[in-house]
Amino acid sequence: IRRCSCFPKDVTVFDKDNKSEPIRVLVTGAAGQIAYSLLYSIGNGSVFGKDQPIILVLLDITPMMGVLDGVLMELQDCALPLLTDVIATDKEEVAFKDLDVAILVGSMPRREGMERKDLLKANVKIFKSQGAALDKYAKKSVKVIVVGNPANTNCLTASKSAPSIPKENFSCLTRLDHNRAKAQIALKLGVTANDVKNVIIWGNHSSTQYPDVNHAKVKLQGKEVGVYEALKDDSWLKGEFVTTVQQRGAAVIKARKLSSAMSAAKAICDHVRDIWFGTPEGEFVSMGVISDGNSYGVPDDLLYSFPVVIKNKTWKFVEGLPINDFSREKMDLTAKELTEEKETAFEFLSSA
Amino acid sequence: MLFCLMNELNETTAHQWIYKSEPIRVLVTGAAGQIAYSLLYSIGNGSVFGKDQPIILVLLDITPMMGVLDGVLMELQDCALPLLTDVIATDKEEVAFKDLDVAILVGSMPRREGMERKDLLKANVKIFKSQGAALDKYAKKSVKVIVVGNPANTNCLTASKSAPSIPKENFSCLTRLDHNRAKAQIALKLGVTANDVKNVIIWGNHSSTQYPDVNHAKVKLQGKEVGVYEALKDDSWLKGEFVTTVQQRGAAVIKARKLSSAMSAAKAICDHVRDIWFGTPEGEFVSMGVISDGNSYGVPDDLLYSFPVVIKNKTWKFVEGLPINDFSREKMDLTAKELTEEKETAFEFLSSA
Numbered sequence: 159i160r161r162c163s164c165f166p167k168d169v170t171v172f173d174k175d176n177k178s179e180p181i182r183v184l185v186t187g188a189a190g191q192i193a194y195s196l197l198y199s200i201g202n203g204s205v206f207g208k209d210q211p212i213i214l215v216l217l218d219i220t221p222m223m224g225v226l227d228g229v230l231m232e233l234q235d236c237a238l239p240l241l242t243d244v245i246a247t248d249k250e251e252v253a254f255k256d257l258d259v260a261i262l263v264g265s266m267p268r269r270e271g272m273e274r275k276d277l278l279k280a281n282v283k284i285f286k287s288q289g290a291a292l293d294k295y296a297k298k299s300v301k302v303i304v305v306g307n308p309a310n311t312n313c314l315t316a317s318k319s320a321p322s323i324p325k326e327n328f329s330c331l332t333r334l335d336h337n338r339a340k341a342q343i344a345l346k347l348g349v350t351a352n353d354v355k356n357v358i359i360w361g362n363h364s365s366t367q368y369p370d371v372n373h374a375k376v377k378l379q380g381k382e383v384g385v386y387e388a389l390k391d392d393s394w395l396k397g398e399f400v401t402t403v404q405q406r407g408a409a410v411i412k413a414r415k416l417s418s419a420m421s422a423a424k425a426i427c428d429h430v431r432d433i434w435f436g437t438p439e440g441e442f443v444s445m446g447v448i449s450d451g452n453s454y455g456v457p458d459d460l461l462y463s464f465p466v467v468i469k470n471k472t473w474k475f476v477e478g479l480p481i482n483d484f485s486r487e488k489m490d491l492t493a494k495e496l497t498e499e500k501e502t503a504f505e506f507l508s509s510a
Numbered sequence: 511m512l513f514c515l516m517n518e519l520n521e522t523t524a525h526q527w528i529y530k531s532e533p534i535r536v537l538v539t540g541a542a543g544q545i546a547y548s549l550l551y552s553i554g555n556g557s558v559f560g561k562d563q564p565i566i567l568v569l570l571d572i573t574p575m576m577g578v579l580d581g582v583l584m585e586l587q588d589c590a591l592p593l594l595t596d597v598i599a600t601d602k603e604e605v606a607f608k609d610l611d612v613a614i615l616v617g618s619m620p621r622r623e624g625m626e627r628k629d630l631l632k633a634n635v636k637i638f639k640s641q642g643a644a645l646d647k648y649a650k651k652s653v654k655v656i657v658v659g660n661p662a663n664t665n666c667l668t669a670s671k672s673a674p675s676i677p678k679e680n681f682s683c684l685t686r687l688d689h690n691r692a693k694a695q696i697a698l699k700l701g702v703t704a705n706d707v708k709n710v711i712i713w714g715n716h717s718s719t720q721y722p723d724v725n726h727a728k729v730k731l732q733g734k735e736v737g738v739y740e741a742l743k744d745d746s747w748l749k750g751e752f753v754t755t756v757q758q759r760g761a762a763v764i765k766a767r768k769l770s771s772a773m774s775a776a777k778a779i780c781d782h783v784r785d786i787w788f789g790t791p792e793g794e795f796v797s798m799g800v801i802s803d804g805n806s807y808g809v810p811d812d813l814l815y816s817f818p819v820v821i822k823n824k825t826w827k828f829v830e831g832l833p834i835n836d837f838s839r840e841k842m843d844l845t846a847k848e849l850t851e852e853k854e855t856a857f858e859f860l861s862s863a
Contacts, residue, residue: 228766237704413581
């Protein structure tokens with residue numbers, strides 16, 4: 159363990175004006191790109207609030223401990239008053255202990271020549287182990303957010319491996335796709351992305367995701383209008399809009415030569431903040447969650463992205479949205495992919 | 511290549527917003543690079559210029575980086591930042607420097623293996639002479655210029671000399687990172703948070719001759735404010751290891767990360783710019799590289815040297831009258847000497863650049 163404590167003496171912590179006990183927040187893949195864009199926003203209070211002190215736990219693989227040390231130095235140099243302590247480790251029993259929040263960014267990346275099967279197998283191993291560690295060491299109330307791809311299947315694997323933690327505590331990130339969908343609509347209509355709400359990302363965080371704006375609204379000249387109505391371009395909304403959002407990640411990688419860490423970090427902050435503080439009245443967001451009990455014809459026991467509202471740190475499906483034929487087909491396609499992914503992954507689950 | 515993305519607003523839509531202010535034009539150079547990547551989001555989300563200040567963000571980099579810059583633009587769109595009225599990516603100075611309110615000059619020529627210090631200075635004089643001239647020609651006369659790209663002090667002086675119609679006082683260079691690092695080291699040693707430490711000073715050059723001085727620094731211990739030397743009772747550490755740790759922190763981070771300290775640099779830039787914009791808190795001063803003219807600390811005039819300053823109404827003033835002991839005097843003179851030499855070497859190239 160490398161421990162670089164801002165407050166080594168317990169007594170100093172409680173001299174602070176902060177009213178709350180610190181929460182323990184883990185970020186895995188902590189030496190990587192996405193974490194580098196994320197950690198500062200966690201530490202400066204913009205996720206859990208300006209009064210919430212944080213014990214930040216950083217986990218990565220042993221070869222990355224030197225790099226992680228550098229990240230630790232930088233966090234110290236950022237002088238963030240809410241960071242009660244920062245702990246860097248390569249040990250699961252340290253990383254997962256007493257957690258309130260676990261943001262699982264680290265996963266096995268796809269290498270050239272790697273088959274999808276191999277990728278799933280490698281990641282099942284990681285997330286089975288981390289799920290078991292959550293089960294063993296974390297608080298039962300822990301909120302687990304999976305970012306590392308394949309996010310949906312990794313999330314389901316972790317959940318299955320942590321049977322004593324409620325399935326509802328597990329979610330995966332589709333907020334980046336959700337934010338990208340908002341941005342595309344906003345660009346097309348010449349408004350700011352925050353004037354667009356209630357887009358939906360259905361399904362898998364992959365190229366079969368279905369960005370659906372049938373229920374989205376946009377603020378135009380002070381009035382709220384349905385997006386389909388405002389745009390009057392159904393073929394764009396069913397065609398280019400969908401593919402642009404689906405392929406945005408690849409477009410950013412092609413341009414930057416690196417993945418979209420900045421916008422991913424922003425989406426993670428949005429996702430976690432909404433879990434913590436709830437969604438605004440009249441608005442819903444997209445999250446990959448366990449499909450059990452959904453009323454949209456998606457098979458149970460999948461980790462599938464749905465529109466949800468959140469209150470008291472608890473999410474609920476948005477119910478009763480009409481689904482047209484076009485949407486039905488797309489939603490089924492992505493469910494099919496997730497079912498296949500799950501079956502492939504779970505071949506390995508027992509042997510992992 | 512010019513990209514004008516984001517909102518294609520007509521005038522009416524813009525004025526329907528509740529924002530009370532006109533947008534300010536903020537340039538970041540080296541915009542496709544590491545430090546900018548850690549910085550742009552913080553600028554865009556209101557944490558530098560305030561939650562009510564809309565921004566036209568201008569991103570400049572060299573032509574080969576336009577593809578990468580396009581990717582950065584896409585990400586800024588995907589971040590859905592309501593304060594970003596417009597984001598403009600360009601490789602042209604006449605576009606980048608037009609009507610600027612703020613210029614954050616992050617881009618510079620990095621040191622390559624085998625490069626002599628002379629070569630580095632020569633390459634950077636060329637860049638900052640051109641950018642200074644562009645500021646002079648295109649930017650508002652009220653523009654605030656913050657130089658980050660190294661060698662920051664000399665690059666800043668070069669730009670200022672090349673922009674004679676812009677007040678010298680509008681130019682500053684970043685020593686806030688060193689300042690924050692000094693606070694962090696004191697805090698770690700005393701077991702407090704870095705924000706309980708104030709009034710550290712970084713004197714001189716943003717280089718290994720910088721002098722981190724805590725003779726006038728204060729720390730909050732059990733609710734009371736105490737001098738740092740008094741609180742620590744370890745003069746030899748404060749004059750020895752503390753100084754070298756802060757001086758070499760940048761190298762230590764690079765050694766560990768294999769990349770430079772973008773996250774903490776971006777945070778320091780935000781602090782520096784925010785303090786220019788909103789002023790320094792009562793009773794506190796910060797460190798900034800500024801023109802040394804008129805200082806009362808025996809530093810030669812016409813150097814771009816880091817001093818303790820207070821800021822009000824977007825205008826900085828030297829903190830006057832701090833007693834300087836012999837140890838400090840020697841260190842302050844050493845870094846002034848290095849800056850003088852750097853300036854002389856750089857200015858050999860200024861006329862030919």
